[in-house]
Amino acid sequence: MDMFSFTEIVLGIMVLVYIVSKVFRVSTELSMFFSAVAGSLAGGFGLQPRYFAEGAITYLDINLIFITATFFMNILKESGGVAFAVREILSRFHNHRILILVLMTIILLVPGALTGAGSVTVLIAGGMVSVVLNHMGITKLKTAAIIFIVAGLSAAAPPVSLWAMMTAAGVNMPYIGFFLPLLIPCVLGALITMFLLGWKGEKSNIEEAFEELPIPPERMSWILIALPFLVFFGLIAMGRFLPYSSPIVGLPLMFLIAGATSYFVSPTKIKILQVSRDTIKQLLPLIGTLTAVGILVEIMTLTGVRGLLAVTTVTLPVSVVFGILFFVLPLSEAVLMWGAAPVIGVPLVLLFNTIGLNPIIALAGMSMIWPLGDALPPTALIGRLTVDVVGVDESYSAFLRTCILPSIIIMVMGTLMVIFSSQLDFLTAF
């Protein structure tokens, strides 16, 4: 049997086991794990623990960034910093709808951009922003759609964009030059979504909103909120401007130090052990996903399935690839979550690089589209989380329908970035 037929059979068995697992309501993480086990057996490699362990720790560094960044954000939330910021914005600008919409967009973008996880945005800021938006006359359906899409874009935004980082690592490409290519379209897409869905509404009812929002401690101030961020960016600056005379800190420790700063300047006493336990509980599904994805990718590489997908993709006509990007990317995200990046993203970037497109811009464009799949079954992890946090009464399909228009705009933006990536390469300067 030739290599193509054999690997296609292995791929078929892996897909079948995944589908059967999902039919039996097994979690996505375990379904991916079972699929990897089946692939290893079908490929004739038996069950070699080395490959499963190596796959499981592939994204250890990313997991650490994830955990420590979310820990920092949770401390900030517990200290009353987020509630203070939301209340301050509301009280100062409640008569300026445009300004409030812009500031709420920024509040939604920050947690995900720093942590790389849309779910962190939903959990940290989603609840409070939804209170504000609801009292601006925006329906819960539209509020949920806004929070979901902006949360997704926040995850794709720099400095931490897991899709871009994982794909770049898969093609030995430095995660450098992504800042503006990710920042500009993500901010633009977030603002378009916010104004598209949130422009129409009644005048904000500030009193009712204040009643629902948590009350921050009296001594909370903008300085206390800014301090941990200053420490974080100070550490980044130290590494960049004094690289040969300062110790290598690493992003996880930077986030921990920022979290510690937030803890020490907090006007209220924070139960640090409780926050750390909650952080891990909150992130366990995502850590599980990254671990399972690592194992799946390792076994796909071992058996040649990754190579099969790669060679099939890079030999497709480019026009076909451009034409199917907008639904292949969200679909792959819905099935594999972040696994979509190394499995689908890597061969696509190889193809774009080979045909002379700018791989950084193209990958940034793809990174915008991927998070849209987080609302789609079978996983729908972040979509369902958002609906719960906002308290949407209507059906899940009604929520999906509300997301359609901004999603189309984002898909078009992302696809155009891929097609015109060479013309946009000036964005990679920073």
Added chain:
Amino acid sequence: MRDKFIVIRKTIFILLGMLVIIFAGKSFYDHRNFNEPVVTNEGVTEVKKLGDYFTGISGTINDCNIYVFEGEEEGSNMLVIGGTHPEEPAGRLAAYLFAENGKMKAGKLFLAITANRSASTGTKLGGAYPPDFSIKTSFGERKFRMGDRWSNPLDQWPDPEVYIHYPSGQNLAYVDTRNLNRTWPGRENGTLTEQTCYAFMELIKKEKIDVFIDLHEAELQYPVISTIVAHENGEELATFVSMMLTDMEGFRMGVEFSPKNLHGLSHREVGDYSDAVSLLFEAPEPFLDATRGTTSREQLLTGKDEFVVMAGKHGLLFEQIDENGWPIAKRVGRHTSAILMTMEIWSEDYPDRPLICEGVPRYEEVIENGVGYYLNDPKSALKNRIVLE
């Protein structure tokens, strides 16, 4: 009842997890602690340590062996390093063929088989590399460690947010802070990988190295392949070597000039920061291609891969490949011939300071007899000739 089921399920998964940890842990431990025997030829007159040139690296995992071949006659000095990227085995094996067969008639050769030992003690996460591979010989099989491109995180961690190369200040990918071919010329008080390069630079300066060669392999989808990358101080030498290899030995070897603003690479920095002529040799390794099929020892050694062939048919590769693949003997032979040819051209250019090496097989010989033919049997060798890598 449901709680009981959950407890049973969790117990099963914990036990399975522990089994994976125990068996995988053993595999990782064995890989990291496996010592390869090198049966040195009589041409190896001394085995030094890299730490002899810079104490900062002494006793670390990267305090690698430096094999010294003192020639019978005076001549120039050459340093050859394999294992900059231990995921590229042809470079290490070519160095083995020198250590186990070579003898300098004139000049002095310094040789490192595993320039980045740390990187040879682990494999690429997500890459599904085999931990080792074996070469067939008449006395059985000789086993070698497969490695990674980067120093092992067990030896150097965490990575910075951005790696800023010393001394150019150029921004590079954070992971390349552990890439031995991105940290030249190194830094005395830097990371392990930077200190390793610094130690090699000290060797180059103290031993007055005239020619420096760094052995590599590359994926076929990478444009810098089957070529010599030369610093401007070695352009003429590289051009002649390339011409002679193509004419005399029947394989194509191009020449590329080291870009002046691409920092951290040996072909750039060794030439800039020492008097040595700096060259880097690249051989093709389909195992590194992202479109490769099964990741196996067989693919690593035969270089046969239908998927990579398919990519080639669509014009996506920078080197040819067919159903015969790129066997390890072909890749090793390219390196040995290229090193020997460099010595010969150098000796023609500098007849008063020649580099003459005997006993090392060339391209056609390695292909005809296989790599294993030129490896010695550790069991029948004198103990004082065996060095552990």
